[in-house]
Amino acid sequence: MISVNISASVYPTEDPEKVIKAISGLFTGVELQKENFSSPEPEKGISPSFRITGEGGLDLLFTLHGLIRREQIIDSIRNKVFNKGLSSEGLSVSFLLNKQAAFVGIPSVPAEKEPLGSIEVTIRADSSEEMERLFEWLLPLTEEGVPVAEVEMDYVERG
Template identity: 30%
Template sequence: MRIEVLVRSVVYPTEDESKVIRAMENLFPMGKFEVRSSGEEMKEVFCKGYTEKFLGRLYSLLREERILNTARKIIKKNYDREEGKIRLFFNKQAAYVGRLNFTEGETPLGPIEVEITIEEKEFRDFLDWMAPRV
């Protein structure tokens, strides 16, 4: 299965950059995170991955927290067939303490955004692997 994963989050002036990075590392420990300016006072933290192994912690958390059905619905809902992308959003504060909490786009501190690019013919296999029916 060929995938590309982009993980990113804005660091607002009121946030500690190291805490945002830690939150992201809690979900994607294999990530090599980079920081770039994203406006006058804001920064963006991001990394990329190209294998299922990169998604390993996310895979485990879905099972540990017993949210496979919820995850499956959200993945299906947020899959754009035309672009071949799945967009997922996670709460930074929950991620900071090692928990997984899906959000619907924007949150007061901004989410951790995960964009998974996958070919349409592989989407069903990906879905069944990441969040099988239970």
């Protein structure tokens, strides 16, 4: 089974409603909650006020799936994120998405650490085979940016 965890720090200068809109615009039906931020002294600068978090299953990725195709960034996302963020055992992948781009409905991987943080996403699978099927669905191989073959969402969690 696929599990998806999403979180973003909210800083004092940010409007929490805009952070919520940014996350909700990329992830289908995500129910978000506020978590107090408990961390040691910030390295420098202002520390976050709190975090917005949400979790769910594969269905949370439905909107992201469509947006990646609309923006024609399958290869970019696969190369920047999934190839680098995959855990050594192949059971989880973690990546960041830019909050400002997400606010306008565009999934974008930040080039470097962002001053106000990013949307943090972690996807876990029960097996490496299930993770491979997730990649085939979310980020299929392409030719000239167009998917060679598309699979349906239910393909991912088939055992």
